């Protein structure tokens with residue numbers, strides 16, 4: 001399934017991976033502009049989030065990812081990567097998501113996206 005997005009003029013896209021580097025059901029950590037991010041391949045759809053647990057800051061990329069849910073390695077809270085919500089503690093702040101743009105085999109992330117205001121979507 002092709003994933004595209006409209007990126008506003010002046011947006012800053014960072015090439016983070018090829019599709020093959022993040023197989024379905026896997027995640028991959030990357031750095032951009034001094035921040036750590038993690039990209040998930042959820043059933044062929046790519047989602048990016050800050051690699052920081054909203055609870056106490058543990059790196060989510062060190063946890064487990066399956067069925068669209070990432071489990072924090074520190075206290076085991078679960079987050080739905082599609083919407084960013086904390087499944088374990090629904091009133092808690094969710095993941096800081098970023099826009100993903102897929103062009104052919106290349107996966108980009110718009111790292112300047114304000115947290116939780118814009119998300120990857122299909123086109």
Ligand code: FES
Pocket residue numbers: 053054055056057058072073074075076077
């Ligand atoms: S630091 Fe992630 S659940 Fe506590």
